[in-house]
Amino acid sequence: MRLDRPFHFLAKPRRRRAEIIVARGFRAVSILGMNAKCAKFFAAACALAAAALAGCSSAPKFGENVYPMGAILPLTGENAAAAREALNGMELGAEKVNASGGIAGLKVEIVPRDANGSDKLSFEENFDALRRDGVRVISVGFDEVVVPWHQRIAKCDDAFVNFLCQYPPATVDAPNSVRIFLNGAQDGDALSKVVERPDRRDVRIVLMSVDSMFGKACGDYLAFCVRLERTKLYTDVFTQNTRDFSIFSGQIKRLFPDYVFYVGRGGELKSFVESVAKDGFRGTVASGAVFGFEPFKVPEGVKFFRTATLFELGKIATPASREFAAAYRAKYGRAPTWVAAYGYDSVVELAKAVEAAKFNPSKMRDYFKDRKTEGAIGSMEFDRTADPLSELELTRL
Template sequence: MRFTKTIGTALALMTSVAAAQAAPEKIKIGYISTLSGPAGSLGEEMLNAYRLGLEHTGGKLGGIPVELVTGDDQAKPQTAVQVARQMMERDKVSFFSGLLFSHVVDAVNAVVLPRDQIVVAPVGGSSETAGEKCNQNFFMVSWNTDTMFEAIGSQIAKSGIDKVAVIATNYQAGWDAAEGFKRGYGKAPTAEILVKLDQSDFGAELSQIRAADPKAVVVFLPGGSGIAFMRQFQQSGLQRTVVPYAATFQADETTFQALGTAAKGLMNAGPWSPYLDNPSNKRFVQAFREKYGRNPSILAAMSYDTVLLLDKAVSDAKGDVENPATFREALRRAKFPSIRGDIHFGNNHFPVQNFYLSKVADASGGGLHNELVGSIFEQRADAHQAKCTMKW
């Protein structure tokens, strides 16, 4: 009897020690992103929003002070892997966040996830990570790009447009976008044009589009290529008869400066708008505007929302972020006050959420803004969920 009591006391003592260890004094976030090179300004925008989020949570997650360890991946997978290893071994980070490009995400995942480290990425998902390669330690806060094109397809079908041209870059993400569009639209487009990566002259393609005589053109051309296309589209006179559609992250504050008036009238689909009516969003947009004098881009929004998710999950896990099982469960079920309103994770750890239609128009105070036009999807999951075998 005495013996069992002693054991009991010892166990109680041990668990209290374990509990004391569980809530660390400080959470270290390994934040990897593209902070230099042509896409460096996007990484910068996201980091600014991430810091704003941490400012709003008082520099804490779930009440525990945070140290942000940042690393530049230069959009190169091999650099990202080095940075990730260093953060695990030297900095002993609690979990990983940040991340921008899907090919970098894949590389980081390959070295980080098998060691039971959790990755909570704002953007950079792919149809593979949402489908057969889904992982219990990987969370995608924003979207899989093809769902936006599904939304565009569905919107175009709903408005009864019968002739559509699609132009996309000839690689995996471009094919995903074109497939997504077809899923939403329900049939093949009148013209489907694939172009090489980084193409800058679109004379031939615009003539093809003119010949197809569509009512809408759906565009997925990353980076400078998309900017070049929109400018030449504007000069071609096609914009009088053809309405351009794109994903919101290619038609927002990150591209307005380079596009100028060519952006006007661009329709876009995405899971967020600066004009969504909820307290979190109002607080975020107002604070961002005060700091940077313009609306946040959708990338900034996803970055900020990642902090809100982490704050709630760390709080639900009672600070026990070093225990992957506890932290994972908390992330999966976190009911956090998202700036997107109602969202939750699907079985593949990608969000189930609403999609909205926006239109680039003149802002009242000069410049451009993304006007909220309406809603396209309610509580929509991506199309790859079924291929993910994860159950929880």
């Protein structure tokens, strides 16, 4: 039901009885046995309520031939560049779907919202406003803003949610959802393989995580993966975009670790590696997948490993991936990131799910269960909770 449509009343008193008809899409209501004065009071009260409801919607109005898909992303703030990449990919995905006839003839329109509140609405307010305006598919990202609201999102039963975040249990207790994005659990599993245990001696590991919901969620999972028998694990946190790691690197040196793990968004990765090497660390530094990785010269005496999608490494050569990359370069003048590829695949796959579910958001998850897809990012294999495994590799720089 569209809440932005006004109520219309025709009050016609007749011998102490009145009939009130509610028009424009609402069923007629007949009130008999009510005198004219009461009928007028009832009509006025309903009109006020209708006006209040009509004023609740802050999202734009959509045409009859449009299928809106919401996207709540941190379009301002520290991860804005990555959010723009995801949004660019989603826009291209909508163009792809619409060029093929849309969703049962409806054109897909991406409705972006800033998760960081530049429009003076909080994440929750944007989420509710989109739903009030009839948006039934909403992509949300990234971990920093999604995780605090995860339990609230998980209870949503009138819209289907796509998690653009790495929070490991994102879809487990959110039955009306999917993750079309890199799974943090898969990333942690792959990254932990860098640890070698050739003998029975203790392995000493330092795990440094960015001080955010992303760092906590993915850092905790990585700690679980590496905390095996005969392991001494030390953990600490840093602020995103830190450039001076001298305090941390001095402490790390005194711990004599074999491995140092970095869990962050990538902006400070080069400074971090150079700092620990400058203070004398000679061992292995390993990083999970980051936004916008920039290659750098690894200091002498340090081995550096990182996880990366095969798309980022240029190892996906499927027609869908090549078509997406070419379209992205033509529109934006640069190569797409892996985040953009997931944004593109999100819209393409969600459109298929909408049509398969006959526009019922509560049925969309069935489309993804135990399904393998091929898209711009490469192949994704979804389990019964609609959580995917992507093509990921542990590589040495």
